[in-house]
Amino acid sequence: MFNDQQKKVLVTGGAGYVGSHACKAIAKAGYLPISCDNLVNGNSWSVKWGPLEKGDILNKSWVDSIIKAHKPVAIFHFAAHASVAESLINPFKYYKNNFIGTLNLLESMKSNNINHLIFSSTCAIYGTQNALPISEDAPKLPINPYGASKLMVERMMDDYSTAHGISSISLRYFNAAGADLDAEIGEIHNPETHLIPIAIRAAQKGLTLPVYGNNYDTHDGTAIRDYIHVSDLADAHVLALKYLQTGGIYNKINLGTGKGYSVREVISETEKISGRKILVKEESKRAGDPACLVADSSIAKKELEWQPKHSDLSTIITTAWNWHKYCNKIYNV
DSSP: OOOTTSOEEEEETTTSHHHHHHHHHHHHTTOEEEEEEOSSSSOGGGOOSSOEEEOOTTOHHHHHHHHHHHOOSEEEEOOOOOOHHHHHHOHHHHIIIIIIHHHHHHHHHHHTTOOEEEEEEEGGGSOSOSSSSBOTTSOOOOOSHHHHHHHHHHHHHHHHHHHHOOEEEEEEESEEEOOOTTSSSOOOOSSOOOHHHHHHHHHHHTOEEEEEOSOSSSSSSSOEEOEEEHHHHHHHHHHHHHHHHTTOOOOEEEEOOSOOEEHHHHHHHHHHHHTOOOEEEEEOOOTTOOSEEOBOOHHHHHHSOOOOSSOSHHHHHHHHHHHHHHHHHHTOO
8 A cells, every 4th residue: 555645756657667757766766656658658567656547637627626536746758759750751640649738737736736846858959969979959950740839838847937836848859778677577569669679679589770871970879868867867866856845947958878879789788688689770860860869968967966876878778678478478568
């Protein structure tokens, strides 16, 4: 049984990949996480550290009822559609869910005097940048509807802060990766769009891994990304809440390591950890994919006192590999 007397944090998308890891960190910090999820992309079995409220943030009356029932001290907002490729062919889905859903949430916060919001933003708001690593004040040039929808939410949050006093932080993730160090939860999407779980599945099942683009302006021709362990991201959210509660002023913060790895390097490390060869098929570049995204996370380290502990590529892939071995056995996925 959960302790209903604890201070509560509402976690939209709490049954999802990053949200569920955040719930574990929230519980460890002494709060009771209330997971709010429609279970379209989330999994009920990943809700382990607090109760699950099943519903959709597009339903404003449901959002109102949950906030009134639980009276959280803060909201962690992960609920979003997050596929770059899908957003290009179905922008309506992304603007409706990511923008309107957040608008409903902010309106309910205003009505119920909830004043702290930590938002799951993305490096996709930056688009293609010439200067690396990317700092928070870099030009915002999203090249896909997913990134554009997240940038719109950031602007909306600024406006609600000015008009209604809702203190918020946008945590701009670079590439979330890896799995819980205890293999209690991890990454499962259907369809899967992230490189590391796709590479692991290819290694496990002898499948061919598509590599999209081999002529980017990078050292080996494949796209480079800054991979950040999901548990390090979860810890940053708890630190962000403490930062808001003590009057912190920075409200746009990058989360990354400052080091990028190419697609080929990720495949090579996956082969090393799995002990298996991965078959590769080179494909054309995908629209909406920048060549290189690497973070300047100096503000997170200074202001949040955050330091990634598990985000070397070996640990990321090892934890993901261990999780996928476990979940294949337990959940048959």
